[in-house]
Amino acid sequence: MRHALTANRLSDGEVVFWSGADWVGAFAEARLYDSEAEARAAEAKARGEVTRVIDPYLIEVAAMAGRDAPVSFRERIRALGPSNRPDHGKQAQGGEAVRALALAEGAARSSGRTALIRRK
Amino acid sequence: MYRQDDIDAAFLADRTAEFRGQVMRRLAGELTEEQFKPLRLINGLYLQLHAYMLRIAIPYGTLNPTQLRTLARIARDYDRGYGHFTTRTNLQLHWIRLADAPDILDELAQVGLHAIQTSGNVVRNITADPYAGASADEIDDSRVWAEAIRQWSTLHPEFSYLPRKFKIAVTASPADRAATRIYDIGLRLYRDAEGELAFEVGVGGGLGRTPHLGATIRQRLPVRHLMSYLQAILRVYNLHGRRDNLHKARIKILVAQLGIEAFAREVDAEWEASDKAADLPLDELARIRAGFLPQGLTPLPAVSRRLEAAKADSRALARFARRNLAPHKVPGHAIVHISLKAIGATPGDCSAEQMETVASLAERYSQSEVRVAYDQNLILPHVRLDDVPEVFAGLEAAGLATPNIGLVSDIIACPGLDYCALANARAIPIAQEIARRFSDPVEAEAVGELKIKISGCINACGHHHVGHIGILGVDKKGEEFYQLTLGGSGGAPGEGEAAIGQILGPALPFARVAPAVGDLVAAYLAARQDGESFIDTVRRAGLAPFKAAVYADAHPL
Ligand code: SF4
Numbered sequence: 001m002r003h004a005l006t007a008n009r010l011s012d013g014e015v016v017f018w019s020g021a022d023w024v025g026a027f028a029e030a031r032l033y034d035s036e037a038e039a040r041a042a043e044a045k046a047r048g049e050v051t052r053v054i055d056p057y058l059i060e061v062a063a064m065a066g067r068d069a070p071v072s073f074r075e076r077i078r079a080l081g082p083s084n085r086p087d088h089g090k091q092a093q094g095g096e097a098v099r100a101l102a103l104a105e106g107a108a109r110s111s112g113r114t115a116l117i118r119r120k
Numbered sequence: 121m122y123r124q125d126d127i128d129a130a131f132l133a134d135r136t137a138e139f140r141g142q143v144m145r146r147l148a149g150e151l152t153e154e155q156f157k158p159l160r161l162i163n164g165l166y167l168q169l170h171a172y173m174l175r176i177a178i179p180y181g182t183l184n185p186t187q188l189r190t191l192a193r194i195a196r197d198y199d200r201g202y203g204h205f206t207t208r209t210n211l212q213l214h215w216i217r218l219a220d221a222p223d224i225l226d227e228l229a230q231v232g233l234h235a236i237q238t239s240g241n242v243v244r245n246i247t248a249d250p251y252a253g254a255s256a257d258e259i260d261d262s263r264v265w266a267e268a269i270r271q272w273s274t275l276h277p278e279f280s281y282l283p284r285k286f287k288i289a290v291t292a293s294p295a296d297r298a299a300t301r302i303y304d305i306g307l308r309l310y311r312d313a314e315g316e317l318a319f320e321v322g323v324g325g326g327l328g329r330t331p332h333l334g335a336t337i338r339q340r341l342p343v344r345h346l347m348s349y350l351q352a353i354l355r356v357y358n359l360h361g362r363r364d365n366l367h368k369a370r371i372k373i374l375v376a377q378l379g380i381e382a383f384a385r386e387v388d389a390e391w392e393a394s395d396k397a398a399d400l401p402l403d404e405l406a407r408i409r410a411g412f413l414p415q416g417l418t419p420l421p422a423v424s425r426r427l428e429a430a431k432a433d434s435r436a437l438a439r440f441a442r443r444n445l446a447p448h449k450v451p452g453h454a455i456v457h458i459s460l461k462a463i464g465a466t467p468g469d470c471s472a473e474q475m476e477t478v479a480s481l482a483e484r485y486s487q488s489e490v491r492v493a494y495d496q497n498l499i500l501p502h503v504r505l506d507d508v509p510e511v512f513a514g515l516e517a518a519g520l521a522t523p524n525i526g527l528v529s530d531i532i533a534c535p536g537l538d539y540c541a542l543a544n545a546r547a548i549p550i551a552q553e554i555a556r557r558f559s560d561p562v563e564a565e566a567v568g569e570l571k572i573k574i575s576g577c578i579n580a581c582g583h584h585h586v587g588h589i590g591i592l593g594v595d596k597k598g599e600e601f602y603q604l605t606l607g608g609s610g611g612a613p614g615e616g617e618a619a620i621g622q623i624l625g626p627a628l629p630f631a632r633v634a635p636a637v638g639d640l641v642a643a644y645l646a647a648r649q650d651g652e653s654f655i656d657t658v659r660r661a662g663l664a665p666f667k668a669a670v671y672a673d674a675h676p677l
Contacts, residue, residue: 008167010153010218011147011217011218011219012172012216012217012218013167013168013170013216013217014170014171015169050149050152050153051147051148051149054153054167072598073537073598073599074169074537074543074598077537077546078169078170081170082169082538082539082548083546083548084466084538084546084548084549084552085466085538088170088200088215089170
């Protein structure tokens with residue numbers, strides 16, 4: 001299972017992903033880690049970035065409908081925005097990557113949420 | 121309405137200044153998130169899925185037009201032009217920037233609002249009867265007592281670190297419009313045989329993982345002893361409530377474990393030993409009461425010719441008057457419900473423009489009073505029947521005249537997985553889809569009273585346990601599923617005794633929930649006897665016909 005590193009931005013709580021070089025808003029620009037050890041190392045480093053992000057954690061990513069997408073439904077909502085307000089959140093920008101994420105479904109199994117709850 | 125004094129104002133200013141310093145230190149990296157999180161939470165600032173959320177307390181759901189306009193302006197200037205009213209009668213702003221939070225709190229303080237005790241293990245916002253001061257059946261204005269409790273419990277040093285959050289509701293009428301049985305403490309005011317005001321005190325109600333209805337621990341508490349008795353309850357809870365297990369920390373668990381009699385004995389022993397110094401001096405009560413004096417409305421003919429003529433001309437107005445008006449204690453007046461459940465809208469959401477419309481209508485037609493009800497709707501409590509056509513027109517122009525109060529599309533839904541970091545599943549789109557299914561107002565009226573309540577997780581902010589149809593979001597391997605319950609009741613007029621709903625059967629996937637509600641309604645229409653509401657039929661017929669309707673052709677899930 002591949003992973004991406006995500007967090008919320010300190011200044012406004014915006015969902016962000018680690019691109020390998022910086023924190024970015026779009027899941028499509030997230031770095032996907034094949035190696036879990038590398039992903040964990042990135043997560044540990046992100047924990048030191050206390051003035052930029054809150055609660056960095058890894059999410060599972062899988063190919064769905066031919067595109068990479070977060071496995072859990074919760075993470076897809078984070079990557080898109082609230083489904084009752086398509087004009088809010090990242091989905092408002094539209095585009096092919098957003099459409100693909102919105103259509104991704106079916107691969108959800110363990111959501112990684114358990115680890116998140118433990119941290120809360 | 122109660123107005124804050126100089127001490128309140130100075131305190132709020134100090135508190136915001138302190139928080140501003142904390143935010144700056146956090147942004148500069150001088151505080152870690154671990155250190156900062158409890159500080160932001162005690163100021164009502166949560167982190168949700170997409171942004172920070174500020175939860176603003178609306179004490180006992182009462183607002184004046186200036187406050188509502190301020191909320192509208194804040195929603196526009198600092199958020200995305202809307203706010204979300206919750207089942208705790210609070211307002212949540214879902215898109216807040218950290219650095220803006222102190223400015224928002226300053227603006228709120230200017231109009232006597234704040235976000236203190238909207239989070240944490242403290243006494244939370246006190247809720248009261250949304251009809252307070254307006255209904256004929258009330259014995260007193262429940263807000264007087266709610267305000268007294270608010271003042272007593274705000275930053276109470278002894279109760280600032282309870283085992284868990286603590287919620288108190290007050291009603292002062294035989295009809296329980298404040299759902300007092302589902303609160304940690306539910307206070308029901310009545311006049312005893314000697315004509316004295318007394319409280320029946322219920323304790324240990326609560327929803328969440330282990331739902332309980334509150335049980336009465338004191339049948340007759342003279343009102344002058346309210347504070348010392350609340351203090352005794354909170355002391356017993358503070359001492360014996362569990363702090364080792366989050367899921368067992370609420371007072372309902374303590375009451376269930378000790379048994380109601382033993383718990384009552386502990387409270388009584390504590391109370392009798394106390395010097396009652398916590399009780400409110402009469403002059404202080406009088407000062408608070410002065411903030412809630414009756415409106416001095418002039419009685420008018422019980423039937424308004426003007427309204428009747430307008431209704432004869434407009435079927436929409438006639439339907440609105442049928443569904444959204446409740447009787448007022450002063451003849452010729454009405455309590456007007458404003459539905460925040462337009463078909464397809466997000467339950468409880470209200471745009472800045474809509475808030476401003478309501479503020480103007482309240483100023484002009486409702487003695488400058490607005491109420492927030494726990495069903496996520498608003499209320500104009502004091503409207504002349506003669507003015508209802510204008511009020512209706514104003515609401516209709518703002519998309520606020522949906523005539524569905526108490527009907528199948530008047531759904532309570534928590535923010536769920538669209539916003540909430542704790543959610544398992546979305547609640548809002550389920551509500552939207554059900555409402556669309558019953559968008560025909562004629563059909564919805566024919567179905568009659570039916571309360572659907574949806575929570576996105578077991579924390580039950582959407583009160584699903586007490587929905588006639590309750591819907592609970594669960595997480596099955598990372599996907600959304602929904603468990604349906606039937607036969608719950610908050611104990612409001614027309615829905616009989618408060619009750620916890622029973623689980624109907626296996627959880628359903630997202631796409632099957634709204635059709636299942638359609639099946640439940642069809643089963644009710646087939647089974648109902650003369651004059652029976654949905655909840656009556658469930659109580660008489662039991663779950664069987666409803667189970668059969670939903671799971672008749674179920675394939676294994
Ligand atoms: S019930 Fe759960 S999902 Fe809904 S608002 Fe409460 S905590 Fe969030």
